[in-house]
Amino acid sequence: NAGVTQTPKFQVLKTGQSMTLQCAQDMNHNSMYWYRQDPGMGLRLIYYSASEGTTDKGEVPNGYNVSRLNKREFSLRLESAAPSQTSVYFCASSEGVGYNEKLFFGSGTQLSVL
Amino acid sequence: GENVEQHPSTLSVQEGDSAVIKCTYSDSASNYFPWYKQELGKRPQLIIDIRSNVGEKKDQRIAVTLNKTAKHFSLHITETQPEDSAVYFCAASRGPWDQLIWGAGTKLIIKP
Numbered sequence A: 001n002a003g004v005t006q007t008p009k010f011q012v013l014k015t016g017q018s019m020t021l022q023c024a025q026d027m028n029h030n031s032m033y034w035y036r037q038d039p040g041m042g043l044r045l046i047y048y049s050a051s052e053g054t055t056d057k058g059e060v061p062n063g064y065n066v067s068r069l070n071k072r073e074f075s076l077r078l079e080s081a082a083p084s085q086t087s088v089y090f091c092a093s094s095e096g097v098g099y100n101e102k103l104f105f106g107s108g109t110q111l112s113v114l
Numbered sequence B: 001g002e003n004v005e006q007h008p009s010t011l012s013v014q015e016g017d018s019a020v021i022k023c024t025y026s027d028s029a030s031n032y033f034p035w036y037k038q039e040l041g042k043r044p045q046l047i048i049d050i051r052s053n054v055g056e057k058k059d060q061r062i063a064v065t066l067n068k069t070a071k072h073f074s075l076h077i078t079e080t081q082p083e084d085s086a087v088y089f090c091a092a093s094r095g096p097w098d099q100l101i102w103g104a105g106t107k108l109i110i111k112p
Helices: none
Strands: A004-007 A010-013 A019-025 A031-037 A043-051 A054-057 A064-068 A074-078 A087-094 A109-113 B004-007 B010-014 B019-025 B032-038 B045-051 B056-059 B062-067 B072-077 B086-092 B106-111
Touching (some): A004 A087, A019 A031, A031 A074, A054 A064, B010 B019, B019 B086, B019 B106, B072 B086
Parallel strands (some): A010 A109, B010 B106
Antiparallel strands (some): A019 A074, A031 A043, A031 A087, A043 A054, B004 B019, B032 B045, B062 B072
């Protein structure tokens, strides 16, 4: 039982490049999330998915797209990376539908955009 | 919208002493308040949470108290140990369909 698995762990991009962050959970959870973490700012929600095929924008969705491929997988895509997107990205999942539940986080992706 | 302020940003305590971290929220409709611990380079992990129908919750050396009138909630850690050193985050939500709003974090340092 791996929990929430994110890839890659580290990535360096040049401004304008694109990339996809992958996330998969093996806990049969319904909800999945993408957060970014910046120094001194806590966690900010980028996108949320309550089930396959449904996604909702969070606090900071601009510049990102997501895809809930199936119940296990939730990917985050940066179409044209900008230096402001330099951050640590965490995928998370929770058992039920809705925000008031225990979050299980992946190990994070450290992204630098030059 | 909801805003969560967390204090202090850094807290240094002697091993064995108690530590208290406080969060203030702005929306009186908030009803779910979790605390997460993040060790250096690791993922955040839930350590305790409380809902608005409860005033206090304990789990061994950690406890959370909620004051709905004053709109603040606090994390209490007693008999601190080196492994308590981490960044602690609070969060608040108005309900299952309202996203969690996070505090900026408190770095807890346990001095030997």
